[in-house]
Amino acid sequence: MASSDLQDRLTFLNLKDTDLVLLRELRPSVEEQADELVAAFYRHLLAFPATRRYLRDPEVKERLLGLQRQYLLSLTPPALDTAYFEERRRIGEAHERVGLELRWYIGAYSLYLSLLTPLIQRVYAHDAAKAQGCIGAIQKVLFLDAQIAMDAYVERHGRELEYLMQELSTEGRRLARNYEDQKAELRSTEDRARAAEALASVGTLVAGLAHEIGTPMGVIQGHAKLLEGAVSGESAEWRLQTIQEQIGRISKIIETLLNMARPRRTRRLPVDLTPLLDNSLSFLREKLGRRGIEVEKNLGSAPCISGDAERLQQLFLNLLFNAADAMPEGGRLRVELSGSEDGWVEIRVADTGVGISSDVLGEIFEPFFTTKAAGAGYGLGLVVAEGVVTDHRGTIEVESSEGKGTTFTMRFPVPEAGDGGSS
Ligand code: HEM
Structure with missing residues (x-):
């Protein structure tokens, strides 16, 4: 004073x-x-x-x-x-x-x-x-x-x-922020619900269409088979073979579409991702070896996630096949698994392949988008992959740089004690 x-x-x-x-x-x-x-x-x-x-x-x-x-x-x-x-x-x-x-x-x-x-x-x-x-x-x-x-x-x-x-x-601001977050969350849940609804109707349409195409395709395939041995001459045989190959291709697309469109119940069982990734790599070992792709595996300890082992296996195989295809001249494939402290499991699949150019990177999860040569892929693998990830409440992100390689990072939530059941 x-x-x-x-x-x-x-x-x-x-x-x-x-x-x-x-x-x-x-x-x-x-x-x-x-x-x-x-x-x-x-x-x-x-x-x-x-x-x-x-x-x-x-x-x-x-x-x-x-x-x-x-x-x-x-x-x-x-x-x-x-x-x-x-x-x-x-x-x-x-x-x-x-x-x-x-x-x-x-x-x-x-x-x-x-x-x-x-x-x-x-x-x-x-x-x-x-x-x-x-x-x-x-x-x-x-x-x-x-x-x-x-x-x-x-x-x-x-x-x-x-x-x-x-x-x-401060508390007021925090509450207002919370409220906004919750509103945004609600909006995105609504968006997702609407998208799921739209997808479901597209799915029904696709399933119907696939079925409609599939039936005459089966008939064509049968007749083509009957023609084997009935045609003569190199040119005619080659044409028949092309017809059969293309029918095979269409059938595969139809099968994939039907798989995607079929309503699924994703099983929810504890899944240990380490053996799943190991198995996926073993499955590809020969292809990778042939291409001179070196595998770097870092499968640290991670808790089990809740899900469908079969579908997760399909997801990993998709990504590993893509990685292998991205390295026709060989390279290094890195597969990592880790458990983070905040209740998530993270998987990375990184290749040193051709990479994806930034102007199409945003489209890779779109149906029928493919960078592969015509006939080498249908552009559905990553759509399926994303579907599996979201069904498991996970996220998938991609980083890529042309000529250097691509990395896919997936994160799945670890269920809290008491979680389980099927959805
Ligand atoms: C003429 C009015 C008052 C005077 C001059 C006075 C004086 C004081 C002084 C010198 C202290 C010590 C402060 C310090 O240095 O920490 C004190 C503490 C305290 N006074 Fe008074 N006080 C007065 C009125 C009251 C009244 C009406 C109450 C009601 C019960 C009261 C309750 C207390 C209490 C509870 C403490 C804290 C004691 C402790 O935990 O150490 N005082 N007071």
Whole structure:
């Protein structure tokens, strides 16, 4: 507190040296009566539930009796220096800290005045003017103390309120963010539901179409078979063979479409991905070896996920075949499995192959998109792969750089204890 402020307060209260002299003269009597005064003060506080509740602890009681005694003595006379003012501020803050309401706190200064007045009247019984002066002096000091303590009290209270307001507005912002997130989540769930609905009707259409095409295709295939041996001449044989190859191709596309369109119940059983990835790699070992593809396997320990082992195997095979096809001249295939701390399992399949150019990278999960030579792929493998991933509540991401290679990263949630069943 600035000394000019202290001075202003003293001047306003008209607290003069003569007041201090009177209070000094009172000191021996206060010393003598201090214990009684403090006891009376304390009795008063015990008489009211609002103040009594702070005095239940006997240790606090003991401490307070001593502090009150000290306080009482510090009034005769008050030092009125900076340290004195700081101490008064501290006392104010201490009461705000314990949560004492201001009305009881300020009321206690009046209580002190009413306890000290009869004492002063007794001490100056022979000198009414002195008694009057001394009562006035103690009144000014108690008012000064109450002022300083109250200012500090209110300031601290304000700071605390400000802090609370800040906390409240932070909390408010957090809630608003949560609300927005939930709204977005709901929107995307709705979008997904709509997309699933659309897919289901497309699926029905595709299944019907595939069936319709499949039947005459079977007939054509049968007749083509019957023609084997019935045609002669190199050119006719070659034509028949081409017809059969193309029928085979169409049949494969139809089969894949039917597989995709068929409503599935994804099994939900605990699946350990390590043997699944190992098996997939073994399955491709020969193809990889032939191409001079070096395999780097890092299958660290990861918890089981909940799902359909068969479909997951299909997913891995799809990705591994793609990786192998992307490295016709050989290269390195890296397969990694790891369990993250936040309840996810991560799988990476990375090749050092031809890569995918950035302008088509966004389309690779679209049906019939393929970078492979005509006849080498139908552009459905990654559609199936994405379907398997989303059915397992997972995510799949791709990073690629042309001429350097492609990395697919999949993340699957680890079920919490108690999760399970089928969906
Ligand atoms: C004239 C009014 C009062 C004065 C001068 C006074 C004086 C003091 C002082 C000097 C302290 C120690 C502060 C510190 O440095 O930490 C204190 C603490 C305290 N006072 Fe007062 N007090 C007054 C009124 C009251 C009233 C009305 C109550 C109500 C019960 C009260 C309850 C307390 C409590 C609970 C503490 C904290 C005790 C502890 O845990 O250490 N005071 N008081």
